[in-house]
Amino acid sequence: MLHLILFLFFGLLCVAGAINLLAQSHPINSALSLIVVMGSLAAEYLLLGAEFLAAVQVIVYAGAIMVLFVITIMLLNAGAEERTKGSRVAILLGVPGAVIGAVLVVWTLLFRSNTSAVTIGALPGGPQEIARLLFHQFLLPFEITSVLILIAIMGAVVLASRPDAVAKRHHTEAPKAMPELVGAGKEH
């Protein structure tokens, strides 16, 4: 019973945060409500027995990625967004369509899917079990993702640096490097 209450509490917190993300017009408010969503998702993972995943969710998602978002928002001094008027047909057709679709999906999942119940804590998800799987069976994907993240870091540095700063650095470095090259060429 306690588990169900905790699930419902954090689930509602999650949905409230997601809806608040849509409702807010200032990006910093959206970012903060996204942090609420991620934190309560970490609690849901904890309920499912994925302890290590919950810790990583808080550290990487709610920590690192959201700090990146908040820093970008502050760096660009982003103000409230301008609302554009949507078309009337889209609202007239889209809202009932979305409601019908949502009701159908929820009804199917709750009453017509042959999924059983999840036993809480039956699957140990501690660091030891995860690491054993990650460094044996999934070693190659692990290494490939580490290369991917290295490339992403370099890409971010190249994209975010000023184009004129890069050009200036080339100009200042080029005269220094040139005489040495010329001198080396003469010696040979």
Next chain:
Amino acid sequence: METIPLSYYLVLSGILFVCGVLGFLIKRNIITIFMSIELMLNGVNLSFVAFAAQWHSLSGQVFVFFVMVVAAAEAAVGLAIIIAVYRTRETLNVDQVNLLKL
């Protein structure tokens, strides 16, 4: 051992994913659109973990790690692109970013 129906988790994950899609479609600020993508990824992660618990297989949880790594890489590159776009156009409104070349 206490149990919670798997369908509850799937419904929650579906709601999160739909909120992400809605945000992607109706938001006009490019950073908020980017955050909606993260919301979608989180919704999918929840269903991964729920299915991992149901099938008693940790592979689902390991896959969530890979999703997180890809999301982190995507966030770094995407936010750098946003900074570059803002530097050339002085706006974050996607309606005004409608040309590939300035």
